Amino acid sequence: MTIHPVTGFTLAGTHCGLKPNGHxxxxxxxxxxPCQAAGVxxxxxxxxxxxxxxxxxxxxxxxAIRAVIANTGSANACTGAQGLENARATAAQVADIVGCAxxxxxxxxxxxxxxxxxxxxxxxxxxxxxxxxxxxxxASAAAAVMTTDTRPKLASVQVxxxxxxxxxxxxxMIAPNMATMLAVIATDAAAPRDLLERALAAATExxxxxxxxxxxxxxxxxxxxxxxxxxxxxxxxxxAFTAALADVCAQLAxxxxxxxxxxxxxxTVHVTGAADEAGAVAIARSIATSALVKTAFxxxxxxxxxxxxxAGYAGVDLDPGRLALxxxxxxxxxxxxxxxxxxxxDYDEPAAIALMQTxxxxxxxxxxxxxxxxxxxxCDLSHDYVTINGHYxx
Numbered sequence: 001m002t003i004h005p006v007t008g009f010t011l012a013g014t015h016c017g018l019k020p021n022g023h024x025x026x027x028x029x030x031x032x033x034p035c036q037a038a039g040v041x042x043x044x045x046x047x048x049x050x051x052x053x054x055x056x057x058x059x060x061x062x063x064a065i066r067a068v069i070a071n072t073g074s075a076n077a078c079t080g081a082q083g084l085e086n087a088r089a090t091a092a093q094v095a096d097i098v099g100c101a102x103x104x105x106x107x108x109x110x111x112x113x114x115x116x117x118x119x120x121x122x123x124x125x126x127x128x129x130x131x132x133x134x135x136x137x138x139a140s141a142a143a144a145v146m147t148t149d150t151r152p153k154l155a156s157v158q159v160x161x162x163x164x165x166x167x168x169x170x171x172x173m174i175a176p177n178m179a180t181m182l183a184v185i186a187t188d189a190a191a192p193r194d195l196l197e198r199a200l201a202a203a204t205e206x207x208x209x210x211x212x213x214x215x216x217x218x219x220x221x222x223x224x225x226x227x228x229x230x231x232x233x234x235x236x237x238x239x240a241f242t243a244a245l246a247d248v249c250a251q252l253a254x255x256x257x258x259x260x261x262x263x264x265x266x267x268t269v270h271v272t273g274a275a276d277e278a279g280a281v282a283i284a285r286s287i288a289t290s291a292l293v294k295t296a297f298x299x300x301x302x303x304x305x306x307x308x309x310x311a312g313y314a315g316v317d318l319d320p321g322r323l324a325l326x327x328x329x330x331x332x333x334x335x336x337x338x339x340x341x342x343x344x345x346d347y348d349e350p351a352a353i354a355l356m357q358t359x360x361x362x363x364x365x366x367x368x369x370x371x372x373x374x375x376x377x378x379c380d381l382s383h384d385y386v387t388i389n390g391h392y393x394x
Contacts, residue, residue, distance in 0.1 A: 001154065001155075001156070002156060003138050003139065003154050003156045003165060004156045004157075004158055004163045004165055005135040005136055005138070005163070005165070006163045006164075006165050006186045006187060006188050006228075006230075007163070007188035007228075007230040007231050008031055008032040008033055008188055008228045008230030009029060009030070009031050009032075009135070009186045009188070009226075009228065009230075010029075010030050010032075010133035010134055010135050010137060011027065011028065011029045011030070011133060011134065011137035011138055011140065011141040012027065012028055012129045012132035012133045012134060012137045012140055012141060013026065013027040013028075013129075013137070013140040013141045013142075013143055013144025013145070014026060014027075014125060014128045014129055014132060014144065015125075015144075016121045016122065016124045016125025016128065017118070017121040017124065017125075018071060018072055018073030018074065018111070018118065018121055018122075018125075019072060019073055023143075023146075024140070024143055024144035025071065025072045025073055025125070025144060026069070026070070026071045026072070026122070026125035026126070026129065026144055027069075027070045027071075027129070027140070027141040027142075027144035027145050028067065028068070028069050028070075028094065028126070028129040028130075028133065028141070029067060029068045029141060029184055029186065029226075030066065030067045030098055030133055031065070031066055031067070031186070031226060031228045031230075032228070032230065033066075033228050033229070033230060034064035034065065034066055034100075034104065034228070035064065035065045035066065035186075035226040035227055035228045036064075036065075036191060036192060036193045036196055036226070036227045036229075037058060037063060037065040037106070037193070037196065037224060037225065037226045037227070038058070038193060038196035038197040038199075038200045038224070038225050039054060039055070039058050039106075039200070039222060039223060039224045039225075040200060040201065040204050040208075040222075040223045041054070041055060041221060041222050041223075042218055042219060042220065042221035042222070044218065044219050044221070046077070046078065046219050047077070047219055048075050048076055048077030048078075048079075048083070048109060048113075048219045048220040049076045049077065049079055049083030049084045049086065049087045049109070050076055050087050050106075050107040050108055050109045050220065050222070051219070051220060051221075051222060052084065053084060053087040053088065053091070053106075053107055054106045054107065054108075054222065054224075057103055057106060058106075060103070063103070063104075063193075064104055065104055065105070065106055065226055066095075066098050066100040066104040066105065067094050067095075067098050067100070067104065067105045067106070068105070068106045068107075068108060068184050068224060068226070069090055069091065069094045069105060069106075069107050069108070069126065069129075070107070070108035070109070070110070070141075070144075070145050070182060070184070071090075071108070071109050071110075071111075071117070071122060071125070072109075072110050072111050072144070072145060072146070072147050072169075073111040073112070073115075073118070073121075074109060074111045074112060074115040074116065074117050074118065075109050075110055075111045075112060075113045075114075075115070075218075075219060075220050076109040076115075076116070076117050077109075077113045077114065077219040077220060078113055078114045078219070079114065079115075079116050079117075082116060083116065083117070086116065086117040086119055086122075087107045087109075087117075088102065089119065090105075090107055090117070090119075090122055090126065091103075091105035091106075091107055092105075093122075093123060093126045093127075094126055097126065097127075097129075097130040106224060108145075108182045108184070108220075108222055108224075109220060110145065110147055110169060110182055110220055111147060113219060138154055138156075138165060138167060139152060139154065141167055141184075142154050142167035142168075142169070145167065145169040145182055146169050147169065148261050149169055149170065149259055150259055151259055152167070153167060153168040153169065153170075153252055153255040153256065153259070154166070154167050154168075154252075155247075155248045155249075155251035155252050155255070156248070157244050157247050157248055159240060159241075159244045160189075160233060160235075160236075160237065160240060160241070160244075161231060161233040162187055162188050162189035162231040162233045162235075163187060163188055163231070164185060164186070164187040164189075164244050164245055164248050165185070165186055165187075165248070166183055166184060166185030166186070166225075166248045166249070166252055167183065167184055167252075168181055168182065168183035168184075168252040168253075168255065168256060169181060169182050169183075170182070170256040170259075181208065181218070181221055181222075181223075181256055182220065182221070182222050182223075183208070183222070183223040183224070183249070183252055184223075184224050184226070185223070185224065185225045185226070185245070185248055185249070186225070186226045186227075186228070187225070187226070187227045187228075187245075188227075188228055188229065188230040188231035188233075189227055189229065189231060189233055189234070189235050189241065190227065190229030190231075190232070190233065190234040190235065191227040191229075191234070191235040191241065195235060195238055195241070196225055196227055198238070198242070199225075199238065199241055199242040199245050199246075200223065200225050200245065202242050202246065203242060203245045203246035203248075203249040203250075204223060204249060206246055206249075206250065207246060207249035207250040207252070207253040208223060208249060208252075208253050210253065210374075210375060210376050210377055211253045211254075211256055211257050211376070211377050211378070212257070212285065212288040212289050212376055212377070212378040212379075213256070213257060213260035213261060213263070213378070213379055223249070225245065253377065254266070254377055257377045257378065257379050258379070260379040263379035263380055263382065264298065264359065264379075264380055264382055265297055265298070265356075265358075265359055265360065265361070265379060265380040266359065266360045266377070266379055267288075267297055267360075267361060267362060267363065267377075267378050267379060267380065268328070268332065268361075268362035268363075268375055268376075268377055268378075269284050269287050269288045269362065269363055269365075269375060269376045269377075269378055270284070270328070270332075270362060270363070270364040270365070270373065270374075270375045271283045271284040271287075271311075271364075271365050271366075271367065271373060271374055271375070272364060272365070272366045272367070272373040273322075273324075273366040273367040273368045273369055273370060273371070273372075273373070274316075274367050274369055274370055274372040274373060274374075275317075275367075275369045275370040275372060276370065276372050277372045277373075277374055279314075279316040279317075279318075279367075279369075279372070280367075280372050280373055280374040281374050281376075282314045282315060282316050283310075283311045283314040283316055283318075283365070283367070284374050284375060284376040285314070285376055286310045286311060286313065286314035287307055287310045287311060287314075287363075287365065287376075288376040288377075288378035289310075289378075290306065290309075290310040291381060292306045292309075292310070293306045293307055293310055294378065294379070294380050294381035295380070295381050297356065297378075297379075297380035297381070298380035298381055298382045300353050300354075300356035300357040301353070301356070302327070302338060302347075302349060302352040302353060302356060304325055304338045304339055304344070307325060307363060307365060308320070308323060308325070308339070308342075308365075311323070311365055311367075318367050318369060319342075319367075319368065319369065320342040321341055321342045322341065322342065322366075322367060322368030322369065323339060323341075323342045323365065323366070323367065323368065324337070324339055324340050324341070324365070324366040324368065325337070325338045325339035325363065325364070325365050325366075326338065326363070326364045327352055327355055327356070327361065327362070327363055328361060328362035328363060328364055329355065329361060329362075330358065330360040330361055330362075332362055334364065335355055335361075336348065336351060336352050336355065338352065
């Protein structure tokens with residue numbers, strides 16, 4: 001994968017003491033000029049201080065963003081007024097280094113909920129980062145925002161004379177309508193804020209809102225896109241820009257699921273033949289989130305009844321007698337049909353098991369009720385997931 005630098009942006013990551021293992025734990029992105037920006041955030045009613053802080057800044061019509069600071073170790077969530085003050089203090093220190101106003105800096109945090117930001121460590125980290133910024137610092141920044149991630153997540157495209165590059169973190173607490181994830185995407189295209197907002201909403205709907213690891217939604221989920229116009233190219237084709245942004249978001253979203261906590265398989269759940277898209281989405285999410293379905297994925301058990309069961313309790317009207325189910329190969333092509341007319345077929349079970357033992361495949365459930373369809377990217381649920389989360393703080 002080629003990660004293209006984005007004109008006018010520099011980044012860095014370093015260790016400041018937030019992670020006891022000595023790994024990098026704080027990252028900074030800076031633009032040489034003010035950026036138009038847009039964001040999408042967790043729909044959890046319990047929102048972390050940095051989410052509230054960033055939402056307030058981006059609500060201002062004159063917002064002009066110059067930097068994003070991100071820390072691990074502490075989510076700065078459920079930390080009350082002090083949490084907001086710590087977010088403001090962090091932004092103010094970054095602003096001093098960058099030479100901008102504190103309100104030109106956005107903050108991101110990830111880690112344990114209820115733990116106040118260790119401000120002495122944060123201050124050390126910010127001071128160090130100021131002298132480390134590089135145009136090719138994307139991989140360093142991506143590594144510095146990892147928590148239970150096993151590898152950094154980056155994506156980059158070039159189109160129409162401009163570049164879009166992004167980083168993300170996330171491996172657990174992943175559910176549709178945003179997940180336990182942070183993503184920062186930068187472009188050197190010139191784009192007005194309303195265009196960025198439309199493009200990011202569309203791109204998110206078909207990427208970060210189509211992933212499931214465990215069905216839990218975080219307090220900190222944030223995706224930011226910043227456009228500084230440094231390429232000198234103005235976005236003339238909104239559809240092309242949205243498609244390019246959606247490509248970056250989809251790559252990052254898939255990387256999150258592939259790196260799901262304890263995951264051994266990447267599974268695409270397709271729902272077709274729905275009466276409307278909302279019903280297709282509800283059923284796909286129900287299947288992709290079911291612990292029984294996901295443990296069957298882990299065990300390579302073609303226990304198709306679990307999939308039909310999860311579809312049936314999704315709150316969508318359906319006719320069980322019309323249901324059909326296939327296993328799909330890694331390319332998405334039908335490989336083995338398990339169910340027709342709501343009844344089991346005499347399929348080759350050893351072949352189905354062998355397919356489900358591979359690292360990437362899919363399942364398609366057709367409802368026989370219409371022309372709407374959708375998909376969700378999910379993974380299996382393994383013993384390692386319990387181990388990771390059972391000892392997250394201990």
